[in-house]
Amino acid sequence: MTRRVGIVGAGAAGVGAAYALATADADAEVTILEKSGGVGGRAATRRRRGCRYDHGANYVKNADGRTGALIPELGAEGLVDIEDPVWTFDADGEVSEGDEAENAPEKWTWTEGITQLGKRLLDRTDAEVRTRTRVETVAREGEGWTFSCVEGGEFGPFDAILLTPPAPQTAALLDMTHWDDDRLDDVRRAVDSVPYRTIETVVLHYPFREEFPWYGLVNADKDHEIGWLSREECKAGHVPEGESLFVAQMSPEWSAERYAEPVEEVAPAAAGLVAELLGDDRYRAPDWTDDQGWRLALPDEGVDEDAVRSTEDAGLYFAGDWVAGEGRVHRALWNGYDAGERIADGV
Ligand SMILES: Cc1cc2nc3c(=O)[nH]c(=O)nc-3n(C[C@H](O)[C@H](O)[C@H](O)COP(=O)(O)OP(=O)(O)OC[C@H]3O[C@@H](n4cnc5c(N)ncnc54)[C@H](O)[C@@H]3O)c2cc1C
Structure with missing residues (x-):
């Protein structure tokens, strides 16, 4: 049966998760909701007066074997x-x-800038990406999760959702989450404490x-x-x-x-x-x-990982540099990828 997956945020973690779901060949229908006008999150590029500049993350470092294997695989053309x-x-x-x-x-x-990372990963998926769509509330109704957005749309129901905004923004979303479960308070407190x-x-x-x-x-x-x-x-x-x-x-x-x-x-x-x-x-x-x-x-620190993993069996997942414990593109990417693999496995 096709699993419906809703991802909040098209930064490295969100696209990493979508890429993992595609790579695992999971029978999943993936929707990414992103509040800004493009993909990449803090791995951001701007164009002005004939120049291009990466004004968030400067580069992705070949920091480990899997990053070293993945980046060249996304195409040699334009890789700097x-x-x-x-x-x-x-x-x-x-x-x-x-x-x-x-x-x-x-x-x-x-x-063409560091935003290529997100674009090239998404090109290898069938994920639907909705930009300029800011998730405002989350609800668990019956067997599925739903999102409502500032712009007025409703999305879902999803079997699994993955929240990837920076921790304070994820905590704000959890404040606006309707889910009658004791774990919600604990996870919200843990997420809110990341400096x-x-x-x-x-x-x-x-x-x-x-x-x-x-x-x-x-x-x-x-x-x-x-x-x-x-x-x-x-x-x-x-x-x-x-x-x-x-x-x-x-x-x-x-x-x-x-x-x-x-x-x-x-x-x-x-x-x-x-x-x-x-x-x-x-x-x-x-x-x-x-x-x-x-x-x-x-x-400045990572979140208590046990707290954010405690809701996964209910289909509520978290990923991002703050879950990985370090503000680095490759850490966010693989944190999202690993979450995507767990979603694919239905863990
Ligand atoms: C100035 C600066 C320099 C850096 N330099 C480097 C570097 O050189 N190398 C390096 O490896 N790392 C660097 N980093 C860190 C790196 O950019 C981050 O660790 C990484 O990009 C985080 O990815 P993420 O997916 O966890 O979060 P994000 O990239 O923040 O993605 C989260 C996404 O969620 C979206 N979002 C938030 N709230 C909502 C909502 N309610 N609804 C819908 N969408 C929402 C956001 O718009 C965003 O696109 C730098 C960061 C900064 C700020």
Whole structure:
């Protein structure tokens, strides 16, 4: 009998689950509901003025055997291995060469941006993806789960549902869940307790390009106002010749303080810090800028896994980087994939 599966969120975890259901050849009809206009979640790409930039996750690292096997399998065309290394800097802005072992595994994105990960995985499934569809309430009625959406639609009934929004958003959904079962309160409490940090991404474009020995700089002692700085021109297909585009991810403290400020205020402040770090005043004056505040950027801890697994026999599943315990694309992807396999097995 065909199992109906409803997934909330088309980030790495949600599409990973859909991919697992397709790979397992499960007799499942999969619907993904996504509140934004596209797929990928925090693995996000934007296009502007002839440039493309990954303003959330910068790349997927070849961190383990299964990631290393999967990514090339999704097609060599457009796959980018960022060969330049990541170096480090400290609170005083002292730049040092990065760790060779840290830099050894491939850092992957695509010429069309990191959203290709979600798109290519979904191409290998029959999942129906409904974008601009924000799930507002969840209900268990009779034998099935249903969703109602802010836009007015009702979806379901589903035999199994998988919730993948960041933990605080999943907790909010659980607040709006009608299910007469004692486990609901416990799971909601566990999900709600996952702490997050905020990151303000500032994009700085310059009409010139300089050579540097690094692709990215990471603040190793976590005591600088810039947490990460990288050059999108090191990714084929992202920045036209002769131009440069920096992605600056500001420290959690700086980001939390300035989260609500408009780009006209955060960009000059970030550009000043970048110019100081690079010791070059030209970087104070980008010719255009952009920003993205990621309020729920990264989970600082994982959820109590027993609590979120306790509802699976009732068809309620959870996945995401916060379930895996680390804010990394590959961790979210495989966490979703594993949940998809369990759904396929009907566990
Ligand atoms: C600035 C930044 C830099 C990062 N850099 C890296 C990096 O270089 N490498 C790396 O591996 N990782 C990086 N990460 C972490 C990585 O992006 C995440 O760990 C990963 O993408 C999380 O995937 P996910 O599927 O768990 O969640 P998400 O990507 O957040 O997906 C959840 C989805 O659910 C949707 N959603 C939420 N609520 C609802 C609702 N009510 N109804 C419908 N849809 C809903 C959201 O729109 C979203 O698309 C970075 C993250 C940030 C923010």
